[in-house]
Amino acid sequence: MKNLTFITMALVAGAALSTPALAYRGDYGRYEVRYDWATVVDVDPIIERSSRPVSREVCYDQPVDRYEPGYTARRDHTGSTLLGAVIGGALGNQVGKGDGRKAATIAGAVIGGAVGNNASHRRGDYYETGGGYVRDYETRCRQETAWRGNNDVVGYEVTYRYRGDIYHTTMDHHPGNRLRVRVDRGVTPAE
Template identity: 90%
Template sequence: MKKVTFITLALAAGVALSTPTAFARRDDYGRYEVRYDWATVIDVDPIVERTRRPVTRDVCYDQPVDRYEPGYTARRDHTGSTLLGAVIGGALGNQVGKGDGRKAATIAGAVIGGAVGNNASHRRGDYYETSGGYVRDYETRCRQETAWRGGRDVVGYEVTYRYRGDIFHTTMDHHPGNRLRVRVDRGVTPAE
């Protein structure tokens, strides 16, 4: 009977020591003391989620465009104005003179009229559209395209650590490294 009692007591002590309260200390008022220590990290497994996210990019290309390009030429032909002035001047000179003077008046009128017509055409710098056409040009145009990219993102870590011979598990948002700072009170938890 003594053997059974001793084994039972040993089992009960082992269970009591493995519970979290085995690490706790009480102060003079019966409250659990909080202390910090270091635990050894045994295993770290990443928690991975598959993701799909849109990736938008601009796709640009050169679009051919036909545009009309007018051509302008300066028209400075003074011949018509000079001839018209000479004819009008000659006709007026012919009206003025008599006999041999009529020929001289006609010639003088034609010369003076031609000079006036030529001078008038110099002051009037008219431009006339004489040519033009369509020209092939290119414009850069862009549009947005969205492609879906798949990936695997690490969203956390399953951490297994040992403190004073006991094994604990927790989930963390970062990799803890080889050691983990723990808070020891009624239990053993990772310290923030």
């Protein structure tokens, strides 16, 4: 009886150890890796929207009113002196007779010239001409920032068919019309 128990135990142990080996052999063909081609059914780009600042310089002509001073000139006293001498001489000529008239004319001319010269000095030796506001233009610039939007393709949603079944994946490039697939426990892109 002891012998029978030993044989039974040996058979049970052998069966237990050989079952995984048989199971593995049976699954060997099922898990073999192979490569094939699938048909691409649809490709949709994955778009990422982003914005970035774009700066540029904008220049324009700004009207500016500025004061333009005139120029300062020295006053000419000759005209006043001569006018005074002529008027004084004419008045002196009316006063006397004979040689006295000549002396009165000369004296009137000298006194009239002195009075005319003195009168012109009272108005100052210098005078200012012109002057006033003038419209001018200055170029002014400023920085403007605009936001420019970008639509960047960051990947592709790919739908493909392999042996009648539909699969989906995400890829970083456009696959074209066909997609190489790895076939083992499932169907996945090989690239």
